[in-house]
Amino acid sequence: MGKVTINDVAKAAGVSRSLVSIAYRGVQGVSEATAEHIFQVGKKLGYVPNLNAARLASKKLNTIGVFLQDLHNEVFADVFDGIRAVLDKGDSQVVLAVGSAEPGHDASALDTLIASQVDVIIAAGLTMSDSQLAKYANRTKIISVTRKAPQVSSVTSDDYHGAKLAVNHLISRGHSKIAFLANPQTDGYTDRLRGYQDAVKQAGLKPMIQQTTYARVQAELDAVKLIAKKPTAIFAHNDMAALGVIDALISAGLKPGQDIHVVGFDNTSLSQTPVLALTSIDPKSHALGEEAAKIALNMLKPSAKKQESVQLTPTLVIRSTAP
């Protein structure tokens, strides 16, 4: 079980170590015949190039670090799919790190990526403070996805506009008591809040806001409080929270889409299922991932701009919880 190294392959194939390296990296400088020979010997010996050694020795290995906040929220799976759709075509490598409910965990995940010497970091759903994020941006190239941040490259959806879309849809359907279930811990909180407030104000209505936290169960509890205030429609800061609202409605014997209308945010595959049929704002998560990956690839080039931000325009997807 002793590890087979590049030297073993070189010796067995009767060539230099350098040539084996060239062959395995697939760069020019080796004849097709010898390359084939080297691969055969390598395969026989069970040679697998040591990625750590490669990353140490190589300056230009195009390693991209990806951070995902929460595996339980499908948004991040969508973003990751988008990232991979772009990256899989090229010759870059991906190092993954995921966050957790614990507060400081996203910082330590970024630390691990930096320690792995990634060239760029794509971070989706960071919860750290703006100032902490700015510090990281000083140390490494970082692209924040879903979370807007001053001084840092970001790929986001226009949360303000998305919130307005949601509320205006409800207003156009004649609602006058529109509540907002907000999560201050989540990306785009301030923008969605502003969008909600402006839309409500412009229609001459009164805002009705309830704060909640990340967990769906908590959203359900807070939704109960909100329902007690008798709104006719509820806009939830994301689909997971919207699910909490629907749960609360059902437990209260109310029918979503009839007694109270509900709009979510994220348009996850969950909202698309006929059971839920959740009207939701589509932030184009997959496209966010793609854009972030493209920027990441740009940043690998020496000519890269320091900062580059993209904002996509969300759309409203009408389903039966708010027809």
Added chain:
Amino acid sequence: MGKVTINDVAKAAGVSRSLVSIAYRGVQGVSEATAEHIFQVGKKLGYVPNLNAARLASKKLNTIGVFLQDLHNEVFADVFDGIRAVLDKGDSQVVLAVGSAEPGHDASALDTLIASQVDVIIAAGLTMSDSQLAKYANRTKIISVTRKAPQVSSVTSDDYHGAKLAVNHLISRGHSKIAFLANPQTDGYTDRLRGYQDAVKQAGLKPMIQQTTYARVQAELDAVKLIAKKPTAIFAHNDMAALGVIDALISAGLKPGQDIHVVGFDNTSLSQTPVLALTSIDPKSHALGEEAAKIALNMLKPSAKKQESVQLTPTLVIRSTAP
């Protein structure tokens, strides 16, 4: 932005490179005072140990590779939480790789983990063939989670028993036309199928089986076919498929839990929501992750057994789709 190395810190702190290494690894051999001094200098210079170099030089770095098949399926998030619950306490490091819908992708993900020189691999939801998996097991220590495999360490739920639980529950409620929506591509397919068949046979009933694939949308289409055969209850191979079944029922104007009963498998947080209230078999995903992590830690020790397998006993969680 030039990288700060251990040598820079050593020089600036007036100590040897070795001592800086000792301090940062937190091992014995440095006085508290100098360690503090080293950290201060390191912090001032912005030193971050290069993980690649460390992994290359070190023999005993306790690196554990984790493979997750599909970020869209919450089971794997649960498993990962379990893994982390155990691993976060120790001093091991985790390298993550995730699969995708593409067929050969899980093999290349394992290759990457092996190339990263991980000491053990915890692989959740592998879809490769038994023989291919056996080959990997020859090359590296590997623990298969959710997927049982001969000759390979595995942590699984008793799928046979789980399927029987589901079917027997339906039988006890008086059902006589119980269908099974099966996915041959998924873990535990054969066992769940056997469990279903045996339970049905023992009750003197006729099996009614429809195959489907991984995607939920496909499950919905296949569920439609199944419904045409007029079963009174449907057992789905997992929660995602059960969701497809429920979608199909609703589209057909039928009420799950009333017109047709539905049982899923995985007990994901989704099934727990009041909207769905899906009766499901709980394979203890979180515990599976924990057990796998414990075995992985055992395997790091030189005295480790070659193969170690654990099987947990699933339970039935009754909710309103099959009361």
Added chain:
DNA sequence: GAATGCTACTAGAACGTTCTAGTTATTATT
């Protein structure tokens, strides 16, 4: 007061790659 053990530290050789600067052949150009 010599031997022993312990703590705090260091020098220098690994670890397995990549990369720069060559060296040979071989082919093309004048």
Added chain:
DNA sequence: AATAATAACTAGAACGTTCTAGTAGCATTC
């Protein structure tokens, strides 16, 4: 026929750590 250009290959120095074997100093033991 001489020169230039190209292709195929190599030697050896990085890369930034860890680890083994050791030294110096000091307290403890007999």
